[in-house]
Amino acid sequence: MSTKKLMLLGGLRYLIPIIEEAHKLGVYVITADYLPNNIAHKYSDEYCNVSIIDKEAVLVKARDLKIDGILSHAVDPGVTTAAFVAEKMGLPFQCSYEAACILQDKAMFRKFLAENGFNSPxxxxxxxxxxxxxxxxxxxxxxxxxxxxxxxxxxxxxxxxxxxxxxxxxxxxxxxxxxxxxxxxFLDKVGAQSSADIFTVDGKLVYPAYSDQLFDKSAANPYTPAIEIWPASMEQKFQDDLTAQLQRLFTLLNVKSGIYNVESRVCSNGKAYIMEVSPRGGGNRIAELQDMATGQSLIRNEIKKALGMPMDDISSPVYDGVWCNYIMHSSKEGTFVAVEIDEEFKRNHVRDIGFIVKPGDHIHPFTGANTSLGTLFLQFDSRKELEDALNNSDKWIQIRLK
Structure with a gap:
């Protein structure tokens, strides 16, 4: 049997776990973008220099390289290109190119929701x-x-x-x-907004997931997610309503199998709203954390789906305790020195540290995911234990700049 080839659009650090998992499956990985020094290219088997927003150029390269699958995991600009290439080459993808265009364009998506009777601002x-x-x-x-x-x-x-x-x-x-x-x-939310990765199989939502997405009000951009918690504190009736809305959306769009990043919220008018749905894994390593917290692998199954390989059984997530994705960031500009974490806290609660900066790098105030320092995956036995830690973060983490 010949080795399957997977093209990943982009070259950011978020792709490294995808590459590593693909390699475990014996897959040959090609990373593609126009920046040859991006870190993911050091881990892939081959680098292809092409702009991921130029769908026709990517299609030419994909045909030349005889790829068997394409993904734009956690790389938003490449999603419609991946859908376009998959459709033109007859490769598996979450949805049609037309559906991807609707989901990826916020104005088109709002129009689609309104025209089809969904809750929409x-x-x-x-x-x-x-x-x-x-x-x-x-x-x-x-x-x-x-x-x-x-x-x-x-x-x-x-x-x-x-x-x-x-x-x-x-x-x-x-x-x-x-x-x-x-x-x-502006929709005035009640409680926390949710951002989580979900999974469909043959158009059926088999893995619905919700989180609490929290923000740092003192950040340079107070609408940039700073903390994400699983499972969500959202009332179950609203989770069930959102799951039903998402299933209706997927039925209307005639989707297939794959991962989606979904943002949703409950508002002060008592209604639950789908805010965004993107046919890709989310940024900030969401799929990685959910895989660690549940024992299921969205990443492995997304790779298998893209290559037409039989997927594992996927079901509603059950979490091993309470998990937090803590986005390390700075409120001021400076030169990065170190992140210091209390050793006892690290031993008891830190399950993964993912830096995207190194000592000596110039640090900007937190305005988006691209200005974070990296992520901590934290695990606790209870929500109260987690909240106590978050409310007293200065006792266990210090960010040193000069």
Missing amino acids: KAKGYNNAEDALKDVDYFNWPVIVKPVDSAGSKGVTKVENKANLATAIATALSSSISKNFIIED
């Missing part, structure tokens, strides 16, 4: 500031302004005052590849 997409500024009275203020095609909270601003809308639009446009943005009513 009033929203509208734009490609220029002038048209948006004429619509200030269309929305129920405050509003959120976002690029339609960015992830990791890049370019996102909550706007309380109409006079500040133009500045927020400029921020969104600066982070948009397509130079399109969306304005939507």
Whole structure:
């Protein structure tokens, strides 16, 4: 049997566990982007220099390399390209290229939700500031302004005052590849927003998952996730409602098998909202943590799916205790020296440390996933034990800058 070839779009650190798991399965891994010095290329079997947002160019390379599967795991800009290449080459993917385009474009997704009777905020997409500024009275203020095609909270601003809308639009446009943005009513949430990875098999949602996504109000961007906790504290009735909404969405989009990153929330109006659904694994190593916490492997099954290999049985997650993805970050600028963690705390609760910086690196204030220092996976016996640790983090972690 010939060795299967898997193309991974991007070269970020998030891909290293995918490469390692693929190698365990005997898979030949090709990483592809236009930055040859990205770290994942040091771990793959072959590097392909191509822009991952140029879907036609990636298709040419994929055909030349005779790949058997393609993924854009945790790499948002490459998702529609991966769907396009998979469709053109008859390879497995979560959904059609058309469905991927709907899910990946925040304006198109909001329009699809509204037209199909899902809970959705009033929203509208734009490609220029002038048209948006004429619509200030269309929305129920405050509003959120976002690029339609960015992830990791890049370019996102909550706007309380109409006079500040133009500045927020400029921020969104600066982070948009397509130079399109969306304005939507700000939904006042109850409790924590959820961000988690889920899995479908033949269009059926077999692995629904929800988390508590918390934010650092003192961060340079207070809408960048700083802490994620599993299992979620969300009431079960809302989790069940969201699972039903997601299944209806997947049925309408005629999806297949694969991983999705989903953001959702319960709002003060008593309704649960699907905020975002992306046909890829989430950033911040979400699938890695969920795999560690549940004993199931979303990563391995996503690889198997992409290559048409038989998948393991996948079922609703059960967590071994309470888990936290702690996003290490700084509130100030400086040169990174070290992260110091109390040894007893590390021994009892730290299950993984993933740095994305090294001593001597220049550190920026926390504005998005790309300005974090890395992640800690923490495990506790109870939610109270975790909350006590988070409320007293200065007792067990110190970030040293100079």
